[in-house]
Amino acid sequence: MPEPARHEPNGRAAITAGAPGPIAPPSSEPFAAPIAAPKSPTPPTRAAGGVGTPTPRTGGVGSSPARPxxxxxxxxxxxxxSDLSFPGMLWGHTLRSPHPRARLRSIDTAAARAIPGVEAVLTAADVPGKLHYGLIEDDQPVLSLGEVNYEGEPVAIVAAATLDLARRAAERIEVDYELLEPRCDPEEAVEAGDFFRYQPVRLGDPESQVPAAVVAREYVVGMQDQAPLGPESGAAVPTADGGVELHVATQWVHSDLEQIAPCLGxxxxxxxxxxxxxxxxxxxxEDLSVQVHMAMLALATGRPVKMxxxxxxxxxxxxxxxxxRMRYEHAADADGKLLYVKARIVLDGGAYASTTEAVVGNAASLAVGPYEVEHVSVDAWGARTNNPPCGAMRGFGGVQTCFAYESQMDALAEALGLSPVEFRRRNAVAQGSKLITGQVVDAYDPDRADNGKPFSPLADMLGRFKDLPVPAVPAGRDIVDLPGGTGNTTHGEGVRRGVGYGVGLKNVCYSEGFDDYSTAGVRLELVDGQTVAFVHxxxxxxxxxxxxxxTQIVRTELDVDRVELLPNDTKAGSAGSSSASRQSYMTGGAVKAACEAVRELLQDHDLADGPVEATRVFRHRATKPMDPVTGQGESHVQLALCVHRATVDVDIELGLVKVVDLTCVQDVGKIMNPVALExxxxxxxxxxxxxxxxxxxxTEQGxxxxxxxxxxxxxxxxxxxxxxxxxxxxxDPESPYGLRGAGEPPTLSSTPAIVAAIRDATGLALTQIPVRPEHLTAHLGRQP
Amino acid sequence: MRVEMRIDGETAAADIDRPGESLLSTLRDRLGLYGTKNACEQGECGSCTVLLDGDPVCSCLVATAQCEGREVKTVVGAVPRPVRDAFIACGAVQCGFCTPGLLVSVADLLDREDDPSDAVIREALAGNLCRCTGYEKIIDAVHAAAEAMAGAPPVRAADATEATP
Structure with missing residues (x-):
């Protein structure tokens, strides 16, 4: 392959763990050191025997060393x-369908090909291998085959000397579309039997219960975007053996490879x-974006292609x-105990499967949250429509239902005359409780008790807010602190304060019987007399x-200072995805296991005689599928709880909201890195x-x-x-160090807490998110 | 069209063939200076913030043709060391894509204000989107940097870069 133009991409450079420690004290001349433009802006690479200040033997588990x-x-x-560059590199660009549903009558690429500097224009006819890919189901066309099913579906790809040129060439591709009526209503799709998965949960007999209070409401959650600031990007470099090397920003490189290889043949x-x-x-x-396209262009042109x-x-x-769109019915008895929950949950999966199947599983199994209830009827669908495809986003099926069930818990508490916290406390799951899937809550100290009852982590967490008072309304506050900031044209006459709580329960790692594992290799060797650990x-x-x-786990397990991280690539075994709050548990677990193996080997070995290394595959305990009829089954391996209390100011006349405080209590099992966790x-x-x-x-009509x-x-x-x-x-007695995945749970609970606080301030029901100004002012008759 | 400017203290020239080419595009795609990030190209996210003759601008909204003879400071040349140290130590960097733009905005803020309040920090950084941190650690880092720089001579990093042999 050609040499990179200016530097080794990160993927090929070992990343050295930087010295942990507090912020450096100000020197006498803080600005004295000139900050030179990096001639070769490579991450600090310290190969074996290389330079670098040894890190002090701190920075282990529980500390917050500087990121490598x-x-x-x-x-x-x-x-x-997006910063990659290779000599002779071309730029790739994707022509996407402007229509949510259409038949492709013809594609004429001649005009685009004729432009000087355009090196390739490819369509479905040029796909070298399999025509579809997908994370779970192979239904996403590499390039449109005869029809398009969502606005933005890739139709053709172009490689040209510059990105500008590639874009202009794409505009010259003539596509003759026969427009078809898109199906954009997920309820309609479900009625027509067009869905990726239906998962019911059945427990007890909701119909036979005689409740003291019932609340039934419908909730709507809008389509959220992950909006990472780094755009989808990567580079494909053809190799001498007819293969290709891909450098790409991805969450799961091995899954990418499994999907890409058949498509490339x-x-x-x-x-x-x-x-x-x-x-x-x-x-x-998590899903593919540029991967297959740039590889096709690189293979077709024989040159590196960046997208x-x-x-x-x-x-x-x-x-x-x-x-x-979720219809929930919650009922309780006179003692404030939940009697039953009925839920009808329709998620819009859009045009292609992506991970909808797994998202529906989470939505169904976590449909009532961390509360005990013996009579349940849940029906959850992931509809197929001509809307944009939906899949993984932080919270993964737990977010939508959390908004609904927490809103319901508040409404039912109010109907019963109980405080939101007290009602939740009375129904909180505890050690030994069963979730609606029959899964036993077993990941807490079985001997611990609260007032003689099994320990309830949730009740304990709710109790901790007592010591965290709601912030007082400041006297004589500046008008820029009003909702809307400087856009608020009043003096705050219409501002009301509200407080609300939200509780979220999120599964950590993959569920429903998925073979979830991660792989880590650790090598310990002497480099110039210093012990260095390499991790792959x-x-x-x-x-x-x-x-x-x-690096923290290796320092703790092997008692070394210096840890070098090798490139994250397919030369290592699969680590699974950086998703489902699982990497600390899974790859953390694999690194720990490999360190333990190295430690074992060291008992009969002197490093002076050569390095020792071990590779270990780590698995969590097996989970089970959900029963397709009853939804029963121990489908999750670990559950994590988070509670938020939001305090908001709402200008009830202008419909403006300002969140003034978010207080959060989260159970993380073990604090691995305080700063990163926060x-x-x-x-x-x-x-x-x-x-x-x-x-x-x-979206409007797709x-x-x-x-x-x-x-x-x-x-x-x-x-x-x-x-x-x-x-x-x-x-959690089963996880490495007792940790619980921590990244997703706060994303679940902050939303319902904030909406509850807005309800508290306004008295409005607010069943749709995001809450917009017009939702807050519609009752005033001022709707635009 | 040939445009000459000073970038992080060094003379740089770019031959641009489109009058509308942005400074961001020139920095990244012509000069290979990838420190300045491209996240929206609409002036909404602040990831491409640089100092142009000392003023913070979104380089995606500035035409390179406007930059003839002007001074551009990117994350490489605009940011005092204590600001960068504070971002690292306080956990203000996660994915880091917004970081170069934020650092330039913070450098500009601390050039104007020795000890900014939370409210002033929020106002000053309102044009820099971060999707990872929820901003708490960024506010911590600005305070830490201000504290670290307290008592230091009121010299811009940029000036110091030039003044130091």
Whole structure:
């Protein structure tokens, strides 16, 4: 392969763990050191025998060492997938369907091909191998085959000397579409039997119960986008043996390879894949985007090809969080105990399967949250429509139902005259409780008790808010602190404060019998007299801090200072995806297991005689499928709880909301890295805030109306309130160090907490998210 | 059209063939200076923030043709070391894609304000989107950087870069 133009991509450079420690004290000349433009902006690479200050023997599990890649990131020297460059590189671009549903009568690429500098124009007819791919079901066409099923479906791809030229060439491709009526109503699709999965849950007999209070409401959740700041990007480089090397920002490189190889008609060993620098993921990089397309272009032209979506294309180029329509009925007895829950959940999976099947499983199994209830009837569907495909996003099927069941818990508490906290406490699951799937809650200390009853982590967490008072309304506050900030034209006469709670229960790792595993290799060797540990995994560092975590585990397990992380690529065994809050558990577990094996070997071995190494595959305990009729089955391996309390100010006349405080209590089992953990809770809470009050991809008849950061709003620093965290460590006896996955749970619970607070301030029912100004002012008769 | 400017203290020239080419595109695609990030190209996210003659701008919204003879400072040349250290130590960097733009905005803020309040920090950074951190650690980092820089001579990193032999 050709040599890279300017540097080794991250994927091929070992990342050295930086020295942990506090912020350096100010030197006498803090600005004295010139910050030179990096001639070769490579992450600090220290090969065996290389340079570098040895890290002190801190930075193990429980500490917050500096991220190995942090120095490169603050210097602008970290190579994201969109920063890759190779000599002779072409740019690829995708022509996408402007119609949500159409038949392709013909595609004429002659005019595009004729443009000087255009090296390839490919359509479905040029796909070398299998015509479809998919994470679970192979139903996504590599390029449209005879019909398009959503707006933005890839139809043709172009490689040209520049991105501009590739875009202009794509405009010259003549596609004759015969427009067809799109199906955009997921309820209609379900009625027509057009769905990816139907999963019921049946428990007891809801119909035979005699409740003291019943609440029935319908809830609507909009389509949320992951909106990672780094666009979909990567580069494909043809290799001398007719294969191809891919550098791509992906969450699961081995799954990519499994999907890509058949489409390219290549044996998997002809494709080398390395993870390039990832600018956030949140589920958006679980499905393929640029992978097959850029590889096809590279193989067709014999030259390196880079692809990078712009922001608008990014909105079309990845799956989204499923919009949902949910009808819930909750009933309780006079003592405030839940009697039954009935739920009808329709998730819109869009045009292709992606991970809808698994999302429906989560929505169904977690449909009532962390509450005990003996009579349940849940029906959950993932509909197939001509809307944008939906799949993985942080929270993965747990977010939509959490908004509904928490809203229901508040409404029922009010009907019973109980406080939201007390009602939740009375119904909270405890050690030994059963979820609606029959799964026993067993991951807490079985000997621990609360007032003689089995320990309820949720009741304990709810109790902790007593010590965290709701912030007082400041006297004489500045008008810029009002909802709407400087956009608020009043003096705050219409501002009301509200407080609300939300509880989320999220499964960690893969569920429903999936063979979930991760692989890690650890080698210990002497380098110039110093013991160095090398770690090789394929786990994606998406920003969550997993590289740090690996170094911490190795330091703790092997008592070494220096840890070198080898490139995350397909030369290592699969690590599974950086999703489902699972990498600390799974790849953390694999690294720990490999370290333990190395330690064992060291008992009969002197490092002076040569290195020792071990590779281990780590699996969590097996889970079971959900029964297709009753939904029963121990489908999850680990469950994690998070509770939010939101305090909001609402201008009830202008319909403006300001979240003034978010307080969060989360059970993480074990604090592995305090700073990274807090960052996960803050960031997850922010995405939940976004869904509560601003984030929605708006579609009209299958057409996306707001594919830009001008029109799709994500929270800014002015939208996020200060957060107070209380982190609880109820160890899971089965997981490494007792940890619980932590990235997703806060994304579930912050949304219902914020909406509950808005309800408290306004007295409105608010059954749709995001809550928009017009939802708050419609009753005033001022709707536009 | 040939445009000459100073980028992070060094003279740079770019031959652009489209009058509308953005400074961001010139930095990244012509000059290979990838430190400045492209996340939206609409001036909404702030990831491409640079200092143009000392003022923070979204480089995606500035035409390179406007930059003849002007001074551009990117994350490489605009950010005092204590700001970068504070971002690392406080956990203000997760995926890091917004980081270069944020660092430039913070450098500009701390050049104007020695000890900004939370409210001032929020106002100053409202044009920089971050999808990972929820911003809490970023606010911590700005305070930490301000504290680290307290008592330091009021010299811009950029000036110091040039002044130091």
């Amino acid at each position: 890649e942090a120095e490169a990131k603050v210097n602008g020297a970290f190579d994201y997938a 290549l044996e998997p060993d002809r494709i080398h894949m390395a993870i390039a620098g990832i600018g956030g993921a949140f589920g958006a990089r 990078m979506y712009d922001r608008a294309e990014s909105f079309w180029g990845h799956v989204h969080r499923h919009p949902a 995994t394929a786990a994606a560092e998406v920003g969550q801090g997993h590289w740090s975590l690996q 960052g996960q809770i803050h960031g997850g809470s922010a995405q939940g805030l976004g869904l509560a009050v601003m984030e929605e991809m708006i 057409r996306v109306r707001n594919a830009s950061f001008t029109d799709y709003l994500i929270p800014t620093i002015l939208d996020m309130p200060p957060m107070r965290l209380r982190i609880v460590e109820n160890a």
